[in-house]
Amino acid sequence: MTSTRAVVTEGLTRRFGDFTAVDELDLEVATGSVFAILGPNGAGKTTTVRMLATLTAPTSGRAAVCGHDVVTEAEQVRRSLSLTGQFAALEDNLTCRENLVLMARLRGHSRKDAATITDRLIERFDIVEFADKLVKSVSGGQRRRTDLAASLVIQPQLLVLDEPTTGLDPRSRMEVWSSVRELVSDGVTVLLTTQYLEEADQLADHVVLIDHGRAVASGTPYQLKAQIGEQRVDVVTSDVAAFDALVTALSGRFTLTTNRERRSLSIPAPDETADLAAVAKAVHATGVTVDELALRRPTLDDAFLALTGSPSSHPAEETA
Amino acid sequence: MTTISLSPTVTPRRFTGEVGLLVGRGFRMLPRVPERLLDVTLQPVVFTLLFLYVFGSALHITDPAGHPVRYQDYLLPGLIGQQLVFGLIGTGTATANDFASGVIDRFRSLPVHRLAILTAQVVGQVLEQVLGLVIVVGIGLICGWRPTFGIGGFLELVGLVLLGLLASTWLGVLIGMVFRSSDAVQGVGFSLVFPLSFLAGTFVPIQGMALVPRVIGEWDPIAALVASVRRVCQGTPSSGSWMLEHPELAMVGWCVLIIAVCVPLALRRFSRS
Structure with a gap:
């Protein structure tokens, strides 16, 4: 048995x-x-x-x-x-x-x-x-x-x-x-x-x-x-004006998840480095300065967001 | 689930083997943390010397018949009793620490009989406390304590003390499991054990105390212990309450009661938690 x-x-x-x-x-x-x-x-x-x-x-x-x-x-x-x-x-x-x-x-x-x-x-x-x-x-x-x-x-x-x-x-x-x-x-x-x-x-x-x-x-x-989506490209701008400019410039071409408070936006990158390059090129073309532009793996929070539609109610201590 | 399933595979031999391994674990660690033994080594020496030479110089104790009693002969039976009940704080602290560290959980996840884990805790602590008592007796003899018992009296003393140790150790294990923090155990232990051990006729006779402490003292389990040890060691009778007139009987009764209450509670708590 x-x-x-x-x-x-x-x-x-x-x-x-x-x-x-x-x-x-x-x-x-x-x-x-x-x-x-x-x-x-x-x-x-x-x-x-x-x-x-x-x-x-x-x-x-x-x-x-x-x-x-x-x-x-x-x-x-x-x-x-x-x-x-x-x-x-x-x-x-x-x-x-x-x-x-x-x-x-x-x-x-x-x-x-x-x-x-x-x-x-x-x-x-x-x-x-x-x-x-x-x-x-x-x-x-x-x-x-x-x-x-x-x-x-x-x-x-x-x-x-x-x-x-x-x-x-x-x-x-x-x-x-x-x-x-x-x-x-x-x-x-x-x-x-x-x-x-x-x-x-x-x-x-x-x-x-x-x-x-x-x-x-x-x-x-x-x-x-x-379900969660593979990797993502994260962009963090140095100020809100740059954030707004970037959102306007990119919103037609990419699927954006934005957080205005943190001045960050996130773009799915199923093709990984190819997508990273495309995003980098587009950002560069706007002339906006960014603090951070990086390819990262989905975190537990992304998983919760994708699978349940809401963020985890517990602060995840750290993400890999 | 509150029931303890006694597995059919547990043989007495396996059970004692498990207890032996777990007791051995405790003793193997002792040389590496000698400070853990302070409560049964340095502390009894300090207490004996302190009371004998600080209070002893000013106290003139008489027995119920009015004859003067040497303070060594009055104090030492009291200190034996006190050392024994202080043991429950040491036991509680050690138990709380073991539970907090996760080691006990690991043992509980093994096919080791749960009663064996608790028994090992008790046996290990009883052995440590015996060391403390031997030190108290030794320092007492050096300082002039002269017990008057024969072989029979000695055996009676050993029996009483071992029974008392079992009761205080099981109580300590239960307290350690309930509070789960060594600080809490120390706090509760000292605020309970300290006054009760002072009220028990350990250092001065109960008869001379004011009404409230006297009544508490006359029914204090530690007083039964101290009075019975004193009766066995020096032949000093005690009186004041039924309990003090029959200290051995009262002592055995208290111990049986404590053990009968604590063992099932400890096992119950241990098997579910």
């Missing part, structure tokens, strides 16, 4: 007092796939993940992980899944190696097996050079890699990563991504949450966009991007 769907939720809901964190959420994660829950801060991503990991009980609805109900078969769920939480949950005053050994032993491995598994993970996640440092003295990226390794002291059927790269610098983010890709090639099903459209695009086979605990859109990254 488990084979094709690693996670199924039906009407999954969690309330905290009057606040509904997760609202009638239906998800289906195919076994062997990478599934991303994309949404801004406070959208209900972490609460969803905590319910799947048996850390928070649903208020109503149901959820099953690898065919086991998260409420009535919590023990089997915990055996099937490994969770890497949003804040690296390692013991600060133990070394990276000691943390991994502890996790392996708690998963039921013998002392000897735990040591072997730990050595293998240290090698694989490139932890070697800081393996015997205390966790509190390693960098954020190193810590996150150790945390990821700690989730893999067993071969889980489902690996759950809650915002695996939030707060990491770009290089560390790439490292985490490559670790995740490697796991996926080993056949692990991955459910991850993220605030970054780019991250979902890079890693996931299927993305669900959530806001206020509800799914607002879902599909492959390709489908979502097709």
Whole structure:
């Protein structure tokens, strides 16, 4: 009964007092796939993940992980899944190696097996050079890699990563991504949450966009991007007069999204650099000076705007 | 869901193995954060010396029959009681920190029995508090405390103290889980434990206090603890209320009550949250 769907939720809901964190959420994660829950801060991503990991009980609805109900078969769920939480949950005053050994032993491995598994993970996640440092003295990226390794002291059927790269610098983010890709090639099903459209695009086979605990859109990254539009060219002028002049000059030739207050306008660029060149040429022809003219990827806010017709109600912390 | 599902796969051996691993985790960290042990090392030494040589010089205590009592012999049973209840603040702080760090959540996401996680917390803290008590007793003996019990009395003392430790530790774990911040635990702990430990006949006899503190003291659980330790160690009788006339019985009753209330509440809170 488990084979094709690693996670199924039906009407999954969690309330905290009057606040509904997760609202009638239906998800289906195919076994062997990478599934991303994309949404801004406070959208209900972490609460969803905590319910799947048996850390928070649903208020109503149901959820099953690898065919086991998260409420009535919590023990089997915990055996099937490994969770890497949003804040690296390692013991600060133990070394990276000691943390991994502890996790392996708690998963039921013998002392000897735990040591072997730990050595293998240290090698694989490139932890070697800081393996015997205390966790509190390693960098954020190193810590996150150790945390990821700690989730893999067993071969889980489902690996759950809650915002695996939030707060990491770009290089560390790439490292985490490559670790995740490697796991996926080993056949692990991955459910991850993220605030970054780019991250979902890079890693996931299927993305669900959530806001206020509800799914607002879902599909492959390709489908979502097709709806959102690919890249855009952004132009910011130095003053309002220049802004008005530019809008007048360009409005016949391009589809403009304008923000007069910020003196910025945005133009879809499906042909990327070709469109960038066309816009640059047109701007140059008007003789108006601009502060900024750049090609950029769609952000989470663009996604909300395109898919729901309104901006996300939460300030997105940062966009990739 | 408030029910604790005892999985059929949990064997006593696996359970004790898990508790052992989790207790071991705590002890492995201690040498790296020695300041965490101040409350069971330096603090008892300071308290003992302070009270013995600051207050002791001015206090003349008599037993209920009117015979003078050496202050060392009066104070030390009181300090044993105080150290024991201060342990609940240490336990609460440690528990709150563990919960805040996310480590406990990670343990909870593992197929580790949840009672094992809580038990390990309690066992680790009890062991730390035992260290504190050994230090109090040691410094007391050095400063001239002379308990008068035999082997039977000693065993009785050990039994009473361990029971008291279990009660204060479970209470501390529950408080730590409820407040979830070590600052809050310290605030609540000190504003509750401090007055109750002073009212309990720890440093001066309850009989001489004004009416309100005396009545509180006569029914203070810590007073039952202190009076029973004093009775066992020095043979000093206590009186004033039914509780103080039967301190051992009252002490056992309080502890059983605290444990009976705290364990299910702690487990309930732990299994859902």
